[in-house]
Amino acid sequence: MSTSTIGLPYLGYGLGLRTEHYQDLLADPGQVEWLEIVSENYLVNGGLPLIWLQRFRERFPLVMHGVSLSIGSTDPLDEDYLSRLARLARRIEPAWVSDHLCWTGVQGVNLHDLMPLPYTEEALEHVAGRVRQVQDRLKRRILLENVSSYVSFADSQLSEWEFLAAVAERADCLILLDINNVHVSAMNHGFSALDYLRGIPVSRVQQFHLAGYEQGEHLIIDTHDAPVSHAVWDLYIEAVRRFGRVSTMIERDDNFPPLAELRAELEHARTLAEPLLRNAA
Amino acid sequence: MSSLQALQQQLLQAVLSERTPATLPLVRADGIADTGSRLEVYRHGYRVRLRDALKQEFPGLHHMAGAQFERLLDKYVAAHPSEHYNIRWYGAGLAAFLDYARPWRDRPALAEMARVDWAISIAFDAADEPSANIAELSAVAPEAWPGLQLSLQQNLHVLDCRFNTAAFRRAADQGGKRPRLRRLQQPRQLLVWRKDSSVHYRQLEVDEWQALGAAIRGEPFAALCAQLAAYHAQASALPRMVALLQGWLEAGLIRGWSFA
Numbered sequence: 251m252s253t254s255t256i257g258l259p260y261l262g263y264g265l266g267l268r269t270e271h272y273q274d275l276l277a278d279p280g281q282v283e284w285l286e287i288v289s290e291n292y293l294v295n296g297g298l299p300l301i302w303l304q305r306f307r308e309r310f311p312l313v314m315h316g317v318s319l320s321i322g323s324t325d326p327l328d329e330d331y332l333s334r335l336a337r338l339a340r341r342i343e344p345a346w347v348s349d350h351l352c353w354t355g356v357q358g359v360n361l362h363d364l365m366p367l368p369y370t371e372e373a374l375e376h377v378a379g380r381v382r383q384v385q386d387r388l389k390r391r392i393l394l395e396n397v398s399s400y401v402s403f404a405d406s407q408l409s410e411w412e413f414l415a416a417v418a419e420r421a422d423c424l425i426l427l428d429i430n431n432v433h434v435s436a437m438n439h440g441f442s443a444l445d446y447l448r449g450i451p452v453s454r455v456q457q458f459h460l461a462g463y464e465q466g467e468h469l470i471i472d473t474h475d476a477p478v479s480h481a482v483w484d485l486y487i488e489a490v491r492r493f494g495r496v497s498t499m500i501e502r503d504d505n506f507p508p509l510a511e512l513r514a515e516l517e518h519a520r521t522l523a524e525p526l527l528r529n530a531a
Numbered sequence: 532m533s534s535l536q537a538l539q540q541q542l543l544q545a546v547l548s549e550r551t552p553a554t555l556p557l558v559r560a561d562g563i564a565d566t567g568s569r570l571e572v573y574r575h576g577y578r579v580r581l582r583d584a585l586k587q588e589f590p591g592l593h594h595m596a597g598a599q600f601e602r603l604l605d606k607y608v609a610a611h612p613s614e615h616y617n618i619r620w621y622g623a624g625l626a627a628f629l630d631y632a633r634p635w636r637d638r639p640a641l642a643e644m645a646r647v648d649w650a651i652s653i654a655f656d657a658a659d660e661p662s663a664n665i666a667e668l669s670a671v672a673p674e675a676w677p678g679l680q681l682s683l684q685q686n687l688h689v690l691d692c693r694f695n696t697a698a699f700r701r702a703a704d705q706g707g708k709r710p711r712l713r714r715l716q717q718p719r720q721l722l723v724w725r726k727d728s729s730v731h732y733r734q735l736e737v738d739e740w741q742a743l744g745a746a747i748r749g750e751p752f753a754a755l756c757a758q759l760a761a762y763h764a765q766a767s768a769l770p771r772m773v774a775l776l777q778g779w780l781e782a783g784l785i786r787g788w789s790f791a
């Protein structure tokens with residue numbers, strides 16, 4: 251077991267920063283070691299968002315997590331977005347910058363959703379080229395996160411994990427593995443979550459997300475608005491066994507509970523992972 | 532066209548379409564769920580996200596439109612695909628939509644309300660600007676005053692209102708009862724601005740708007756005073772101007788000044 255060989259720091263156990271918890275998090279950060287911000291919330295010209303961000307910057311290591319890069323889209327990369335993103339990164343010097351392995355729109359229309367890609371050689375070449383473009387622009391490696399999906403494509407020649415691993419290798423980028431999303435997509439498409447973990451190169455995984463989902467009639471829906479499920483905790487244990495010490499956070503996007511509840515979930519992650527990591531050391 | 536591009540365009544059309552297609556050849560079929568319900572997750576999610584984003588930005592309009600608000604949002608979402616990467620900007624076209632789309636265009640207070648909500652929304656994270664203080668301005672020599680040109684905050688907005696729209700926004704902000712919609716006897720101006728990190732709005736007095744409007748146009752101080760002379764006796768025009776200026780400085784409306 252080893253940490254990432256690619257050289258970004260290990261940050262420990264963190265949370266996604268949400269306005270609902272601003273006050274509480276500054277008053278009592280507890281064991282929260284780092285914060286992930288949603289980049290788009292701070293790509294603004296001024297005002298309150300940037301004042302808050304500065305306060306957190308002084309207290310916590312930060313990482314930037316975006317939802318609008320649309321790395322898989324066949325539309326050109328959004329220059330305005332990229333330059334704002336680069337400016338924010340210069341301003342707060344995050345430990346790293348991430349987005350999703352998906353597309354969010356095409357023909358100028360934005361669906362504001364993480365749309366899945368077909369796992370083809372064509373898509374692989376397209377995405378890898380754009381990741382290199384973005385990395386040149388930001389002058390750093392980025393992390394790409396696996397998304398939850400509800401459709402898969404007749405054209406796909408690779409499994410999702412083969413595709414993700416190949417993008418990371420070909421573009422020389424890192425992986426943000428969302429354990430919940432692995433579970434959701436495994437259930438929705440009938441593949442094995444363990445096969446998925448085994449297919450991801452250990453040295454590329456820089457961060458874990460843990461989150462909750464909602465059980466629909468036939469599909470499970472990644473709402474990120476519920477506590478982490480048993481199945482996802484079990485998968486997290488397997489992920490820690492395989493990937494070792496990886497910066498881990500609880501990601502809640504809606505239906506916000508009191509901060510104490512999220513901190514308790516984060517401590518649960520620590521309680522599960524630390525004994526495994528000590529044994530392996 | 533590449534096959535990736537074709538796939539993305541077809542999936543996009545399926546998400547935007549009024550009804551979920553039951554099948555789409557590019558989607559792999561399996562025994563877990565049918566293609567229609569798979570696509571519906573995306574189709575439904577798109578609409579919910581846009582509606583939620585609009586609800587955050589238009590609390591005054593929500594209060595004014597009441598039970599019709601949801602339908603109004605649905606119509607806007609159906610008519611306007613989102614084009615900006617940041618969902619926060621999706622509401623930029625709502626007021627213009629309400630200007631021309633039936634049946635809303637027959638209730639012009641709605642478009643006006645949307646403009647007020649949007650001005651408040653964009654003031655919130657507009658660029659930070661310096662603001663001048665009274666001490667600095669009082670150092671200006673008396674003989675220089677007539678030619679003094681104020682420069683105002685760029686994030687300040689003045690909206691023409693024909694209705695008591697601000698009262699709806701205030702009720703929404705403060706959890707108050709829905710006011711009664713009233714047409715004003717004559718159009719009045721609503722000033723929206725940000726001081727430090729808080730956004731403010733208030734109706735301008737008629738004479739204040741004449742002076743402030745002249746300042747916004749870059750006219751010198753003497754011209755601002757001349758505007759007030761139309762509303763006040765000679766002896767009280769200058770004190771009124773001084774009082775207004777103090778108020779503008781305290782509210783942080785003034786960035787600085789130069790001389791004509």
Ligand SMILES: [Fe+2]
Pocket residue numbers: 395428431459461501
């Ligand atoms: Fe995630």
